[in-house]
Amino acid sequence: MAVAVSLNVTAQSIQIRLEKHPSNREQFAAEYLQKKLSKLGYIVGKRGKYKIYLAQAKDTTGLKKEGFTIISKENKIKVTGNDGSGVIYACNEIAERVYRQGNLKFPAQIKDAPEMVLRGSCVGLQKTTYLPGHGVYEYPYTPQNFPWFYDKAQWIKYLDMMVDNRMNSLYLWNGHPFASLVRLKDYPFAVEVDSATFKKNEEMFSFLTKEADRRGIFVIQMFYNIIVSKPFADHYGIQTQDRHRPITPLISDYTRKSIAAFIKKYPNVGLLVCLGEAIDTYDDDVEWFTKTIIPGVKDGLKALGRTDEPPILLRAHDTDCEMVMKAALPLYHNLYTMHKYNGESLTTYQPRGPWSQMHRDLAALGTTHIENVHVLANLEPWRWSSPDFIQKAVQAMHNIHHANALHLYPQASYWDWPYTADKLPNGGREYQLDRDWMWYKAWARYAWDCHRDRKDEIKYWNKVLSDYYGLKDTLNISNGRNGILAAYEESGEIAPKLLRRFGITEGNRQTLLLGMKISQLVNPYKYTIYPGFYESCGPEGEKLIEYVEKEWKHQPHVGELPLDIVNQTEAHGDRSVA
Structure with missing residues (x-):
């Protein structure tokens, strides 16, 4: 017995059939495929010229998670997902192929599965200014702070974008989210929002996690440590955060119970833990992670009677991640x-040096290592999306860093989500999803498969860009690329090359496109070159001050040189507008 998704019938009609008692993700897959095919001019009905059968594999032995098989014979297409997410991604594959080729004539068999196990993007519940009485990262979830958080239609648009790009993890960044989402019996005064807002937050977070789950997306809540809520801090006469404060039984108990209540209340959520910036020593990091955070997660699971383990992700930022992980792995897998x-x-896309070694060391622990494409200080505020650069970067993540997962920041304006710096003709502000759609599409495409043939990729992006902008697919003389693709890829080399050869840091204290002072350019040491920057964030080469000194002393040069980069970036700029 099967369930049909029904509409009217025409000569170009399609029937989508599900097995009896389909999962939530299978049901979503059918709805998703119906919507996509309808938009392409087909009509989905109870009977049709084509029949598409959706099911999950009965025996998953040896099958890769999220993979799928599509078998086509005449007018019958059978989809078998390795799991519910695999069914969704198979439907995405069908819709993509129909879009590209204009019909349902597929090869006899199509098999695919993702290379990276996590492919996700983040949204910051952060602001560009501090709140009165609060420290950095401390922003309660309220309609005043984040009106967009309560916009269900906007969340659906975001989640659907993720499905279109086969992304499976959504990260929410905040300093201390728990006091906006859970109420503790032992610390009822710790809640940071009023009762009406608390109820809204419960409803919104439940809505978001439910809608994400049916799309195969795991919501992962990020938080910094050690931060407590302002009402809690005021009650006990302490600071919300203090880097030099020792771990106390009170603060540990409050945080452990906050995490346990969160896990109990929102079972489809993981945690991203930052042990940096508000905790004192590496030994404190180990103690806090193993004696407060992990026990809190286990307490929440025990209350639910669960034996599985939701994911806990540990940032390497401002901690000895390897040291913490070695202590934690015997306790939590x-x-x-x-x-x-x-x-x-x-x-x-040629990382090296001590920072690359840190990635490899973390990957060697035997757990999945995630690459965080973070902040993008040298790209702001302009749009940037070079498929060629991104594909090579993802290849480097695999081959040089030994990573197998992606965490992606917005391309610009992380602190001002959901808006870009752009103004629309009507005076409104442009949304990041509307402006930077290609940023998400390109990173996700290569996180799924970074080994795609370059010639095929040029054809793919030519069509995507021509269709998006409503242009004829007029080719540029530059390697078969149309003008828009050439502009993205040629201009996409400029900011990376300039920063790695002339900058003082990759960090967000230098927003490159705001310019540099002459003294920064000629004597970067005066402004403290970030340790490891030149050794890790580009090919071997010379700083401008080193180049001039070698020229003066008639010494041989090594690697990538400043004047070569000047000439290259000028050439990239010329080709981008050719």
């Missing part, structure tokens, strides 16, 4: 590590 790809900018 579903752990991941995360580290910034090029720091807080995007500088190269």
